[in-house]
Amino acid sequence: MENRSNFGSKLGVILASAGSAVGLGNVWRFPTEVGNNGGAAFILIYLLCVVFVGVPVMVSEFLIGRHTHANTISAYQKLAPGTWWRYEGVAGVFIAFLILSYYVVISGWTLYYFVLSLTGYFAQGKDYVACFSSFVSHPVQPIVYAAIFMLMTHLVISKGVESGIERFSKVMMPMLLFIIGILVVCSFGMPGASDGLSFLLRPDFSKVTTNVVLSAMGQAFFSLSLAMGCLCTYASYFGSDTRLVKTAFSVSAIDTVVAILSGFIIFPAVFSVADVEVNAGPGLVFITLPNVFYLAFSHMPVVGYVFSGLFYVLLLLAALTSAMSLHESVTAYVHESMHLSRRRSAALVSVSCMLLGVGCSLSFGPWSDYTVFGMTMFDLFDFVASKIIMPLGGIVICLFVGWKLDRKLVRDELTNGGTLRFRFFRFYLFLVRWAVPLAIALIFIHELLG
Numbered sequence: 171m172e173n174r175s176n177f178g179s180k181l182g183v184i185l186a187s188a189g190s191a192v193g194l195g196n197v198w199r200f201p202t203e204v205g206n207n208g209g210a211a212f213i214l215i216y217l218l219c220v221v222f223v224g225v226p227v228m229v230s231e232f233l234i235g236r237h238t239h240a241n242t243i244s245a246y247q248k249l250a251p252g253t254w255w256r257y258e259g260v261a262g263v264f265i266a267f268l269i270l271s272y273y274v275v276i277s278g279w280t281l282y283y284f285v286l287s288l289t290g291y292f293a294q295g296k297d298y299v300a301c302f303s304s305f306v307s308h309p310v311q312p313i314v315y316a317a318i319f320m321l322m323t324h325l326v327i328s329k330g331v332e333s334g335i336e337r338f339s340k341v342m343m344p345m346l347l348f349i350i351g352i353l354v355v356c357s358f359g360m361p362g363a364s365d366g367l368s369f370l371l372r373p374d375f376s377k378v379t380t381n382v383v384l385s386a387m388g389q390a391f392f393s394l395s396l397a398m399g400c401l402c403t404y405a406s407y408f409g410s411d412t413r414l415v416k417t418a419f420s421v422s423a424i425d426t427v428v429a430i431l432s433g434f435i436i437f438p439a440v441f442s443v444a445d446v447e448v449n450a451g452p453g454l455v456f457i458t459l460p461n462v463f464y465l466a467f468s469h470m471p472v473v474g475y476v477f478s479g480l481f482y483v484l485l486l487l488a489a490l491t492s493a494m495s496l497h498e499s500v501t502a503y504v505h506e507s508m509h510l511s512r513r514r515s516a517a518l519v520s521v522s523c524m525l526l527g528v529g530c531s532l533s534f535g536p537w538s539d540y541t542v543f544g545m546t547m548f549d550l551f552d553f554v555a556s557k558i559i560m561p562l563g564g565i566v567i568c569l570f571v572g573w574k575l576d577r578k579l580v581r582d583e584l585t586n587g588g589t590l591r592f593r594f595f596r597f598y599l600f601l602v603r604w605a606v607p608l609a610i611a612l613i614f615i616h617e618l619l620g
């Protein structure tokens with residue numbers, strides 16, 4: 171058996187895992203959720219979900235991956251051979267594949283908008299609603315951009331763990347954080363920025379309903395890349411001295427800070443332009459912000475140019491590091507279990523995923539009438555992944571670690587063979603055995619009934 175690669179440094183471990191977590195979800199989804207769901211009140215609930223649900227699930231995934239040093243499917247097979255638990259590994263890899271197929275489509279849009287920003291398109295004052303809908307419904311253009319994005323991801327993954335994922339994360343993540351810093355300064359400098367900040371930060375507890383708590387939990391899951399096999403796969407490349415609990419806290423902290431700073435970038439800028447409507451989801455970054463960029467251009471052309479260009483680079487970097495982890499989750503399995511070379515495995519995953527991506531892209535245009543349960547292919551993939559498999563996976567991972575795995579194995583992994591102290595071990599066990607599965611089950615039932 172060929173030697174398995176590892177991440178070469180602690181910084182590499184943290185930046186690669188944070189790269190998986192920090193993605194499109196942080197930049198466009200989190201700020202809108204905060205704005206719509208009670209500002210600082212939502213942020214508070216989100217933080218509680220990250221600490222009490224997100225971190226325990228992440229630690230559990232880390233320990234499964236690091237203990238087995240195997241891809242996600244083999245990891246469960248090794249720990250519980252011949253039992254039903256192994257289907258959790260299968261679900262994780264399958265769902266990473268599904269998510270990647272639609273994630274590349276939106277990432278392709280981001281690439282296109284980055285190119286537009288370079289050409290000074292946002293200085294021209296167009297009808298950005300029409301521009302967005304004609305682009306996404308075009309039968310060829312968005313597919314070409316998605317394919318270029320997939321190629322970029324492919325090139326990193328086929329280089330391997332240390333010289334691909336780790337090396338690129340070490341360059342891209344600091345760049346991403348630096349760009350965020352510049353954009354926050356640009357945004358705070360816009361006239362009327364303080365209105366945006368108070369919209370974002372005013373705690374409005376009257377808006378906090380069960381639904382809001384559930385959205386906070388769903389957002390934490392997606393944002394932290396939980397239950398997709400990604401973090402389990404990355405952890406299989408961790409060294410024996412990696413501190414799992416500390417790493418989980420660091421990754422969650424970076425992810426949360428980026429999400430909050432994205433709000434600091436978007437809302438002050440949007441509020442500096444009184445007549446622009448605040449859209450949710452993709453509309454926010456592909457329609458609302460182009461209007462903001464146009465107005466910034468008309469007052470301060472240099473700021474407009476820098477702001478729009480850097481914003482889409484930021485999105486692109488965030489999307490790329492997340493797509494890398496989704497790709498790796500599947501490639502590691504194909505490479506190790508089907509005995510194909512890493513390059514061939516990566517190529518197989520890229521091509522097959524891109525074929526599904528074509529369908530997802532067409533579902534915004536020529537195929538928009540083909541629906542299953544009233545959902546287009548894109549919506550269906552998103553629904554199955556984020557609303558069904560992600561919560562169920564979270565429950566299974568916790569129950570697996572809490573009830574199935576030997577307690578000594580769990581303690582040894584979390585304390586690196588007894589060399590570290592972990593004072594909250596009992597509390598962690600309580601969370602993964604009872605509290606987290608129950609909390610997720612509540613969301614799941616609520617989402618299905620609602």
Ligand code: PFF
Binds near residue numbers: 190191393398496
């Ligand atoms: N965490 C990424 C985001 O916030 O956009 C998305 C993601 C990546 C979800 C990897 C799941 C995953 F396994």
